[in-house]
Amino acid sequence: MSSARRRRDRVLVHLTELHELPLGGGPEAAFKERLRAELLSGRLTLEPEAPEVPEAPAKGRRRARRRPLLSQLAAMGLAAAMTVSSFATYQAMPGDSLYPLKRAAESTLVRLSTDDAERGRRELDSAKTRAEEVASLLGSSVEGPLLDKTLKDMEESTRAGISRLERTEPRSPKIKNFARDQKEAVKPMLTQLGEAQLAQAEGYLDYIEGLAEPE
Template identity: 60%
Template sequence: MGKSRRSRERVLGHLTELRELPLGGGPSDAFRDRLRDELLTARSDASERSARRPRGPRSASSRSSRRGPGSSRRRVRARPWLSQLATLSLAAAMMVSAFATYRAVPGDTLYPLKRAAESTLVRLSDDDVERAERELDSAKARAEEVAELLGPSHEDSPGNDALVGRTLKDMEESTRSGISRLERVRPRSPKIRTFARDQRDMVEPMLERMDGEDQDQATGYLDYIEGLAAPPG
């Protein structure tokens, strides 16, 4: 039970760090070093378990089928190393994929994986405060994605307007859900006002790059968070 909890906390920690990477950013040196240490520890543990594993008596047919003296022992020794190499390669491939995933924006192939990882973080949160804060983090991520979609590298992409509108909608849904949850458990939390101000400063400059329904949707969002950003009366 203890090992399972520690594993879950470690996975959550990695997901959180990856999630907080800025768009186009990469993992920090400290994160790489810690990941390498954990992989090497896992490899060492696997070697120790393999060395401690009891080996049953060989049957006569098994002994007689050996191609030559020592050949079976060489095969037995080779298997743990091949298994460890495959495990490390898989872990490295997964981390490379994770870095690419957390730099993805709407419309990218890996973007659904990014959203699935965010949803996992929210569902695995232990209490309502943590869950609300993760939902607000998701809203911030959507604002950053809208800014990216409106930037020079994406503004002329096919279907970009639909992606902007959908991302704005997701941003508002995450905001309302997170604020509602946080107001229920911590109604006077200063994080609500701080979040609203940060979002206002992020979204407001985008209005001039929007038109039509997207601009109306963003304006409605700003009207909603403006009341949250105001100091309490």
């Protein structure tokens, strides 16, 4: 495995650990110390490549072109930056100034996933996070449009994740388990929702209830 791939995997592991923290929680001291040590040692940074020494092109032979690494460097740099800054963003809520960065970190986790099955699981993790955010927004002074959008984002992440898993792991118990857990999270909120939000949440519950296999 190349050193760049190993660094990418370390960044992905750290982002995953931060993403799995409960809202309002914080990273453990051991995690902070491990990340600090890796950053200081340079294990999460990209080493510059040695400059290419130009060679005189042989007759009848095309000079090989190096594949641009700009997109890869940008993705790795963004992931590393998000790993560090996630200490301040993992508990951001809709409406907070750092919330867009939290969502960007989630999107990065999805993009860095190795296959569609993993992307699907991460989409469902995002849907669970949106449900937690909806619960936190209820009764707050900022719920209004933010609550509507968070409910919508929850459904979009759910449908995207389920679609990926149904293609790659159609018999996976993760689908049924997700539907059960999400139903338990969303159903208690119904009595606190407005009319439009209630219709949205009930439609969502109808969708995920259909995902569970009959007993």
